[in-house]
Amino acid sequence: MFSNLYRQCLVEKHFVYNLFPLCKWSQCFASSQPELATESTIQAFEEPEKRSIKLEQRFIYPEFLPDPKIEWRNSIRERLERQDMLKRRSQIEIPEFYVGTIMAVTSFTPHSTSKKNRFLGICIQRKGCGLRATFVLRNIIDNLGTEVAYHLYDPTIEKIEVIRLEKRLDDELFYLRDALPEYSTFPLDMEPVILPDNTPIPVNTTQVILKPRPWVGRWERTDFKGINREHMMTLISDKMKMQIAKHQKPWEKYDLMKQYRATIPEEEQKEIFAEVYSQLHQLELGKKKSKRIRTFVKPKKSA
Amino acid sequence: MKYIRNYRKSFQLVIFCRQASYSSVSVVRNQNEIFDNELARQTSDIGRIEKITVNVHEKIKNETFSMNKHLSTPFNVAQHISKWMVEKSALALVDNSKVWDMHKPLEDDCSLRFLSFTDEDPHHVNKAFWRTCSFVLGAVIQNAFNDSIKVLLHSFPSPQITSGSFVHDAMVSLDDWKPSSDELRCLSADMLKLSLKELPIERLTVKEQLAQEIFAENKFKLQQIPDISKNSGGKVTLYRVGSHIDISKGPMISNTSLIGRCSVTSVHSIETDNGKLYRFQGIALPKGLLLNHFAYKILEDRSTKLNTKDYGSTKKQAMV
Amino acid sequence: MNQADLSKLVSKLRINIRPRHYNLKNPKGPEGRLERLRIVVTGLIKHERIQLNYRVADEARGYAERLISEAIRYGDCHAPTMEIADYWLTEKQLIHKLFKVLVPRFHECNMSYTKLLRLSTDHELTRMQGVLELRGNPYPPLIKDLSRNRNLLHNVLLDAARKDYRHEQYLRIAQGMSSEGKKSNEETITGNIEDKDKNEKA
Numbered sequence: 139m140f141s142n143l144y145r146q147c148l149v150e151k152h153f154v155y156n157l158f159p160l161c162k163w164s165q166c167f168a169s170s171q172p173e174l175a176t177e178s179t180i181q182a183f184e185e186p187e188k189r190s191i192k193l194e195q196r197f198i199y200p201e202f203l204p205d206p207k208i209e210w211r212n213s214i215r216e217r218l219e220r221q222d223m224l225k226r227r228s229q230i231e232i233p234e235f236y237v238g239t240i241m242a243v244t245s246f247t248p249h250s251t252s253k254k255n256r257f258l259g260i261c262i263q264r265k266g267c268g269l270r271a272t273f274v275l276r277n278i279i280d281n282l283g284t285e286v287a288y289h290l291y292d293p294t295i296e297k298i299e300v301i302r303l304e305k306r307l308d309d310e311l312f313y314l315r316d317a318l319p320e321y322s323t324f325p326l327d328m329e330p331v332i333l334p335d336n337t338p339i340p341v342n343t344t345q346v347i348l349k350p351r352p353w354v355g356r357w358e359r360t361d362f363k364g365i366n367r368e369h370m371m372t373l374i375s376d377k378m379k380m381q382i383a384k385h386q387k388p389w390e391k392y393d394l395m396k397q398y399r400a401t402i403p404e405e406e407q408k409e410i411f412a413e414v415y416s417q418l419h420q421l422e423l424g425k426k427k428s429k430r431i432r433t434f435v436k437p438k439k440s441a
Numbered sequence: 442m443k444y445i446r447n448y449r450k451s452f453q454l455v456i457f458c459r460q461a462s463y464s465s466v467s468v469v470r471n472q473n474e475i476f477d478n479e480l481a482r483q484t485s486d487i488g489r490i491e492k493i494t495v496n497v498h499e500k501i502k503n504e505t506f507s508m509n510k511h512l513s514t515p516f517n518v519a520q521h522i523s524k525w526m527v528e529k530s531a532l533a534l535v536d537n538s539k540v541w542d543m544h545k546p547l548e549d550d551c552s553l554r555f556l557s558f559t560d561e562d563p564h565h566v567n568k569a570f571w572r573t574c575s576f577v578l579g580a581v582i583q584n585a586f587n588d589s590i591k592v593l594l595h596s597f598p599s600p601q602i603t604s605g606s607f608v609h610d611a612m613v614s615l616d617d618w619k620p621s622s623d624e625l626r627c628l629s630a631d632m633l634k635l636s637l638k639e640l641p642i643e644r645l646t647v648k649e650q651l652a653q654e655i656f657a658e659n660k661f662k663l664q665q666i667p668d669i670s671k672n673s674g675g676k677v678t679l680y681r682v683g684s685h686i687d688i689s690k691g692p693m694i695s696n697t698s699l700i701g702r703c704s705v706t707s708v709h710s711i712e713t714d715n716g717k718l719y720r721f722q723g724i725a726l727p728k729g730l731l732l733n734h735f736a737y738k739i740l741e742d743r744s745t746k747l748n749t750k751d752y753g754s755t756k757k758q759a760m761v
Numbered sequence: 762m763n764q765a766d767l768s769k770l771v772s773k774l775r776i777n778i779r780p781r782h783y784n785l786k787n788p789k790g791p792e793g794r795l796e797r798l799r800i801v802v803t804g805l806i807k808h809e810r811i812q813l814n815y816r817v818a819d820e821a822r823g824y825a826e827r828l829i830s831e832a833i834r835y836g837d838c839h840a841p842t843m844e845i846a847d848y849w850l851t852e853k854q855l856i857h858k859l860f861k862v863l864v865p866r867f868h869e870c871n872m873s874y875t876k877l878l879r880l881s882t883d884h885e886l887t888r889m890q891g892v893l894e895l896r897g898n899p900y901p902p903l904i905k906d907l908s909r910n911r912n913l914l915h916n917v918l919l920d921a922a923r924k925d926y927r928h929e930q931y932l933r934i935a936q937g938m939s940s941e942g943k944k945s946n947e948e949t950i951t952g953n954i955e956d957k958d959k960n961e962k963a
Contacts, residue, residue, distance in 0.1 A: 196767050203765040208780040267764050389792045392848045394827035395782060395820075401766040403773035525881050558914060559905055567914045602914065603921040730907060730915045740915075743922045 192411040193404070198234045199418065200264065201271035201290060202410060203402045219268040220410070224417045226291045231425055232298055237261050238306030238342055240324055241275060243288055244297040257286050258301065258326050262311035276314055278323040283315060302331045304340045307363035316353040317346035317365075331440045348373060359385045465588060468658050472686050475655050476679065479647055487511045496552040497522065508547060515553060516543045516641075516695060529729070530555035531566045531694040540565045542644050543695030558699070558727040566694070571600035573642065573693040574607040574700065574725045580685035581631045581705070582611050582721055590614055594687065595661045595718055598751035606706065606722040606744035612661070613719050620708045628705035632723070635683065639698035643681045644691060652677035655686060661715060662688060701728035702737065707745040722748055772830045775873040776822065783820045798824055801893075803851045805875070806859060809898035815879060815891035822875050822893055824849065829874045832864050866897050878903055 196203060202223065204216045226232075235241055242258040259277030262285070266272050271290040278284065288295060301324075314322045321344070333339075345366040348357065350373055357365055358374050359382055371379070390396065402410075491510040495518055496503060506518055515533035519526045533541040534554040541547075556566045575597035586592050591614040598608055620628075647655075649670035656662035669688060670677050680689050682697060703725035711720050724744040726732060732740075787793035801821035804811050806828075811818075828849050835842040837860040846856050867874050873896070880890040892903060907913060911920060 193770070196765075200764055200767055203767075205763050206765045207763060208778060265764060271764075387791075389795050392845060393791075393795060394831070394845065394849075395778075395823045397766070397769060398771055398774065398823070398827055399778070399782075400763075401769060401771055404770045405773040407770075523881070559907060559910075561910070562912045563914070564912065567912075567917065570914065602917050605918065605921055605925070724918075726915055730913060732915050736915075736919060739922055740918050743925060 192415055193407060195411050195415075195418070196407060197236075199411075199414075201267050202414060203267060203407060204410075205267050206400055206402055208399070216268065216410075217413070220414055222269055223291060224414060224421075226293075227418075227421055230295065230297065232290060233300045233425075235261060235273075235298075235300050235303065236305045236339065237264055237309055237311060238304055239300060240302040240304075240328065242299045242301055242328075243275065243286070243295060244299075245288070245292070246294045246296060254296065256326075257284075258324055258328060259284070259286070260311065260314070260322060260324065262314055276311075276322050277326075278319050279326075281319070283319070283322065299330065301328050303333055304342045306342050306344075310362075311364065312355060313346065313348070313357050313362055313365055316348050316355070316357065318349060321346045329438065329440050356385075358382055469684050472655050473681075473684050475651065476645060476681060476686055479651060480643075480645055483645070484512070493547060494550045495547065498552060498554050511546050511548060514544050514546050515541055515555070518547075518553060519543070519555060526555060528698070529557045529559075531558060531699055531727075532556040532569055532692055534565075540569070540692050542642075542692045544641060545644050545692075558729055565692075567602055568600050569692050569694050570699070570725075570727055571602050571607050572597075572689065572691070573697075574703065574723065575600065575609050576642075576680060576687055576689060576693065577632060577635055577682060577697060577700065578607065578609040578705065578721055578723055579611070579687050580635060580682055581628055582609060582613075583685055585628055585631055586613065593659055593661060595713075595715065596665060596688075599690075601750050604748050604750050605740065605746070606724055606748045608748050608750060609721045610711070610713075610718045611721065612716070617710070618708070618719070625705050625707070628721075629703065629723070632700075632703050632705060632725075636697045636700040636703065638683070639696055640683050641696050642693050644693070645679045645681070646676050647679055649675055649677055652679065652688065655679070656688075664715075699728050700725055701730065702726045702732070704741060706741050707747075709747045711747075720748065771827070772834055774823070774826045774830065775871075776826055776875070776877075778823060779819070783816045785817060785820060799849055799851060802828065802849050803855060805893055805895065806850060806855050806863070807852065810892065810894035810900050812880070812890060812892050815889040818877055818891040818893040822877050825893075825895075826874055828859070829863055829867055832859050833868050836860070836864075863895070870896065872896065 202220060204211060239261050240258070241261055242256055244254060244256045246253055247255045257275060257277070259275035261273050262276045263274040264271070265274075269289075269291050272287050273290060274285055274287045276283065276285045345364055347366050347369050358370060358378055487510075490512060492507050493510045493513075495506045495508050495513075497506065497518060499522075504522065506521055508518060515530070515535075516527065518533075519530050530543060532555075533543060534556055535541045535547070535551045537552065537554070540556075541553075547553075556563065558566055558570070560566065579594050579597065583592060583594060591612075593612040595610040595612060597610065600607065649666060652666050652670070653663060656666065665688065666677060673690075677688055678691055679686055680691065680693055703723060705721060705723040707722045709720045709722070711718055722744055724740050726737075785794045785797060787797060789796070797817070798821045801811070801813065801817060802825050805821065805825050828846065831842050831845060837843065843856075846859055847853075850856050850859065863874075876894050876896060878892045878894075880892060882889060894900075894903070908916075910916065
């Protein structure tokens with residue numbers, strides 16, 4: 139698990155910022171002598187790494203953080219939910235995945251003859267927290283765009299496989315609905331790609347080309363990096379181009395309280411991950427053991 | 442447990458069938474009638490209303506008010522200043538020397554200062570608060586017991602804050618009663634209810650004869666009244682909170698809303714010249730003063746010890 | 762159903778946060794609202810104590826706290842924090858004050874950085890006013906310190922309780938000594954106790 143997390147750390151640019159608060163900022167700031175300052179920073183470098191490991195889990199297990207809406211907070215319910223989530227995780231393996239990852243979910247369904255259904259697609263959204271965490275998979279099947287929303291802790295899910303672990307440039311990929319079908323078409327019998335340990339999660343930097351309008355969203359007003367902007371501009375009218383500037387909200391990045399209300403403070407996150415750390419660690423170890431057994435049978439090299 | 446009325450009501454544990462004894466109710470009604478009549482008579486006796494000038498000294502500015510002689514009280518003056526002043530003032534200081542009740546009519550041109558619990562040296566206010574708590578505790582005791590139990594209030598000693606508890610002595614027709622913690626909690630709750638009702642504490646000075654009329658049913662008070670009137674020129678000062686009336690030298694704070702946290706902590710039985718009495722003890726803090734629960738628990742524990750102030754000497758107690 | 766925003770880590774504020782912001786009606790909309798609050802935050806950092814409409818003060822308090830906590834968290838070498846400070850403090854010398862004066866003042870503070878007090882209003886018609894101040898400001902305090910004044914009722918009671926407790930302890934020691942058969946010592950000890958009590962009074 140540690141290797142996983144190191145890999146994680148390397149990718150996240152936030153990690154660099156995270157060092158600052160943890161390495162006792164005063165030491166760097168208040169010490170007038172430059173020699174002392176360098177010493178203290180070196181000393182401080184090792185310590186925060188260990189501590190930040192727990193915090194980096196928030197990218198892998200975002201649903202362990204509660205809903206930031208203040209009226210809905212309830213520490214007892216949140217704790218009970220976390221316990222239930224860990225129980226479910228001990229039953230089935232819920233792998234690490236991100237928006238943009240290609241996954242396959244096998245679930246029970248009363249309607250099929252085999253009572254089972256396997257759906258493969260790209261994860262276009264991760265939403266919700268606690269036991270109500272969901273993710274949406276998208277694929278094009280028989281020329282028909284298909285999306286299935288799964289609850290992560292749904293007891294009818296039998297198996298969640300990660301086919302290709304990667305990230306995209308955005309946190310939501312709903313623009314794939316208006317993109318050319320090739321961007322969201324994946325063969326149902328895709329072979330899983332196994333990433334070697336200690337490698338950072340690859341970021342897929344494809345910029346999709348949108349279909350001509352009408353669209354389901356006003357993509358020209360958003361700043362999704364995964365859309366080919368030059369091509370998009372050729373698809374919209376001059377009036378729409380004029381309106382883009384009107385709908386920008388440049389002040390929102392200064393709205394400190396809005397950001398605060400949308401997130402869980404660091405102290406609380408630490409508390410939460412310290413609480414579930416040991417059990418998650420056990421689960422990770424178990425997963426790794428089984429993986430080692432599996433990978434021992436000479437994995438096929440894909441693509 | 443079974444003796445306290447509040448407990449029976451709240452927990453639906455009917456042990457004593459409540460008998461309709463109107464005697465205690467009628468006594469209280471009678472007392473209040475006499476009190477009201479006397480109050481009305483004294484106001485009508487003023488006759489022609491004269492004006493007096495009252496200078497109020499406050500930190501920010503001094504103000505002058507024209508008030509009615511023998512009619513306006515420091516409370517009315519405070520009403521002219523601000524709501525906040527009305528709510529926080531416990532006592533008034535007239536001419537920088539006399540401690541004055543908030544509800545006692547002013548008698549002449551004077552300068553006035555309002556005293557509160559957070560002053561630099563709130564000695565007088567603290568004493569008045571302690572006295573008021575004893576007085577209010579009397580009201581609690583009077584109403585707390587079932588009708589089958591006879592309660593006669595005896596008196597309360599003059600306030601001594603360092604003793605750690607305020608006290609009220611009463612005769613209760615029970616042998617060897619040791620209150621349970623629930624019963625004490627009920628008594629505390631009753632006291633808290635009185636403070637939440639925000640009752641003004643009225644003051645009235647009456648002649649000895651009238652005082653005897655009011656306390657005709659209370660043998661202890663009848664004994665005490667001649668002594669008291671002898672010391673204060675044939676007059677007896679009465680205080681009333683809600684419908685409860687008692688004798689006290691005063692002064693007292695203006696309103697029960699100034700009582701914040703309060704608890705009745707213990708009841709001891711004591712032997713006196715008048716036979717066996719119960720000594721009710723409690724502790725309270727004014728509304729503005731906050732204390733953490735740990736420190737308050739220490740004070741509570743200390744207040745359970747028997748308060749030996751004027752212990753056994755009823756004559757002294759009558760001087761309150 | 763929301764998911765917590767993962768992209769930013771923030772320090773916890775030690776003030777009560779309202780579930781929803783006050784709108785603070787403004788013809789320029791949310792942008793104008795922030796601009797109005799910006800004036801207040803700048804004023805607070807500059808003067809350290811300001812009196813204003815209570816709602817505006819309550820709203821600006823959160824922003825001031827966040828600004829200071831960001832400054833403490835990242836320091837003055839962090840570009841995004843500098844940009845935020847640049848937006849919120851319209852007078853540029855105040856950016857120096859934030860990083861050179863307020864950060865050292867607050868970086869070991871385990872309380873809120875600001876205080877908000879309600880002012881009593883005499884008339885029902887006037888809007889509620891409040892005083893917003895930074896902790897550790899040079900002005901005289903607004904609230905009486907009720908814990909120091911030994912004449913206040915609760916302190917009188919506590920002092921009496923302490924004295925009582927000490928007296929008990931001395932008595933217990935004296936009893937322990939006497940039980941060992943040193944009766945002659947007892948008188949001197951009780952004498953000592955009285956002396957000590959006198960000292961305490963003094």
